[in-house]
Amino acid sequence: MNADALRSIKQDMAHHVHPQSNLRQHAEQGPLMITHGKGVFIYDSEGREIIDGFSGLGCVSLGYNNERLVNAAIRQMNTLPFAPTFYNRSHPRVAELGERLIDMAPSGMNRVMFQCSGSEANDTAIKLLWYTNTARGEPQRRKIIGRVRGYHGNTIATVSLSGQPHMHAKFGLPLPEFKHTELPNYYRFHIDGESEEEFSGRMAAKFEELILAEGPETVAAFFAEPAISGGGALMPPEGYWREMQAVLRKYDIKLLADEVVCGFGRTGNMWGSQTWGLEPDMVSCAKALSAAFFPISALMFKDALYADMIKNSDEVGTFGHGYTYAGHPVGAAVSLEALDIYDEIDLVGQVRRVSKRFLENCHAMADHPLVAEVRGVGLFCGFELMKDAKAREPFDPAWKVGELVQNFAHDRGLYLRAIGDRMSFMPPLIINEDEIDIATERFKGALDDAWAVIKAKM
Numbered sequence: 001m002n003a004d005a006l007r008s009i010k011q012d013m014a015h016h017v018h019p020q021s022n023l024r025q026h027a028e029q030g031p032l033m034i035t036h037g038k039g040v041f042i043y044d045s046e047g048r049e050i051i052d053g054f055s056g057l058g059c060v061s062l063g064y065n066n067e068r069l070v071n072a073a074i075r076q077m078n079t080l081p082f083a084p085t086f087y088n089r090s091h092p093r094v095a096e097l098g099e100r101l102i103d104m105a106p107s108g109m110n111r112v113m114f115q116c117s118g119s120e121a122n123d124t125a126i127k128l129l130w131y132t133n134t135a136r137g138e139p140q141r142r143k144i145i146g147r148v149r150g151y152h153g154n155t156i157a158t159v160s161l162s163g164q165p166h167m168h169a170k171f172g173l174p175l176p177e178f179k180h181t182e183l184p185n186y187y188r189f190h191i192d193g194e195s196e197e198e199f200s201g202r203m204a205a206k207f208e209e210l211i212l213a214e215g216p217e218t219v220a221a222f223f224a225e226p227a228i229s230g231g232g233a234l235m236p237p238e239g240y241w242r243e244m245q246a247v248l249r250k251y252d253i254k255l256l257a258d259e260v261v262c263g264f265g266r267t268g269n270m271w272g273s274q275t276w277g278l279e280p281d282m283v284s285c286a287k288a289l290s291a292a293f294f295p296i297s298a299l300m301f302k303d304a305l306y307a308d309m310i311k312n313s314d315e316v317g318t319f320g321h322g323y324t325y326a327g328h329p330v331g332a333a334v335s336l337e338a339l340d341i342y343d344e345i346d347l348v349g350q351v352r353r354v355s356k357r358f359l360e361n362c363h364a365m366a367d368h369p370l371v372a373e374v375r376g377v378g379l380f381c382g383f384e385l386m387k388d389a390k391a392r393e394p395f396d397p398a399w400k401v402g403e404l405v406q407n408f409a410h411d412r413g414l415y416l417r418a419i420g421d422r423m424s425f426m427p428p429l430i431i432n433e434d435e436i437d438i439a440t441e442r443f444k445g446a447l448d449d450a451w452a453v454i455k456a457k458m
């Protein structure tokens with residue numbers, strides 16, 4: 001390792017506290033220092049070339065070098081590096097981005113607000129629901145339902161809504177207004193002999209039970225990722241969204257589709273909502289909106305909700321919500337360029353083309369002794385690792401099998417993410433078939449390496 005890399009690591013260990021990290025491990029081993037990237041590859045401080053099989057954090061859609069995005073940022077920085085969107089002020093790029101997003105949005109969205117992260121988009125949505133429910137004379141409709149293992153962000157409200165126990169522990173969370181319904185992992189939780197459709201019906205019945213127990217008149221909305229990402233790349237079972245939406249309609253409960261990961265092509269359609277037939281009332285997006293070249297997010301919703309916002313704004317005199325960098329001109333310019341590129345390269349067509357090879361290769365690993373289930377769509381695939389696939393017996397969590405595979409994959413030059421014993425594989429959307437072959441070969445090698453260790457323990 002060269003002197004620069006050593007200095008960076010020393011600086012980082014001395015002062016930088018890392019989010020979502022094992023702090024003890026950081027103190028003892030230091031960080032993995034990534035120095036640069038190109039295409040689907042990232043490079044660490046030891047000069048190792050690694051295929052990014054997790055798109056950074058599910059956000060680097062166009063890879064790590066893109067002159068057009070860079071130039072869009074520079075042009076905008078030279079023209080107008082900042083302009084507030086508070087106090088009835090605007091600038092051309094954010095107006096254009098709003099129109100562009102609404103033109104492409106699913107399910108009749110007509111209004112958009114901007115923020116800097118997925119968390120802020122979802123947090124804004126929660127506030128808007130509370131705000132507008134007072135305008136509708138239903139101030140008691142404050143409860144928001146998420147799912148066990150769902151993920152919607154890390155503000156106090158959005159992490160409360162997320163079903164991630166390690167993000168609640170010691171923080172005194174979740175807040176009481178946030179409830180969680182079942183995780184629709186068919187493979188893990190179906191009863192013997194139960195079909196996917198039947199399982200989905202049971203999930204919806206459980207959901208209805210929760211709504212009735214809480215009181216339907218107190219429930220504002222259900223927030224859900226079309227396919228669960230941070231909870232382990234979990235695709236919904238057959239019939240799930242049809243059944244869940246029937247319950248929502250029955251009790252007049254709103255649906256927010258969290259498209260922070262699924263949006264912009266990941267699932268082989270522009271939106272995950274299109275892949276699985278969701279008809280949301282609100283849509284949040286972030287990450288690939290700017291291809292991860294600038295932090296920006298958006299919350300879209302329908303005119304009906306906007307009408308209630310106007311009512312309250314009239315009464316109070318202003319709509320009292322917003323962030324300094326909402327609709328940042330550079331973020332808007334970079335996002336517009338990203339959307340242009342998506343059109344020009346036919347992003348959805350590209351994902352559909354290469355996902356054939358991607359999913360074929362993924363499914364070819366299904367009979368590996370560590371792998372119990374492979375399920376994916378587009379460039380988004382989850383792998384369940386189990387001690388006994390048939391009996392659905394998990395490994396002892398202390399064996400950290402997922403982490404072992406992740407580490408072996410890194411050694412072989414592939415970044416994969418382990419979520420417990422589920423592996424999430426979601427490369428940049430510009431990946432080509434040769435790179436897919438190399439990545440999946442490395443994945444398979446990592447499974448073999450891990451199996452050699454695990455077999456000896458069994």
Ligand SMILES: Cc1ncc(COP(=O)(O)O)c(C=O)c1O
Nearest residue numbers: 117118119151152153225260261
């Ligand atoms: C589905 C989903 N929603 C929301 C978020 C939060 O986004 P951010 O980290 O930009 O706040 C994430 C982050 O991974 C996510 O996966």
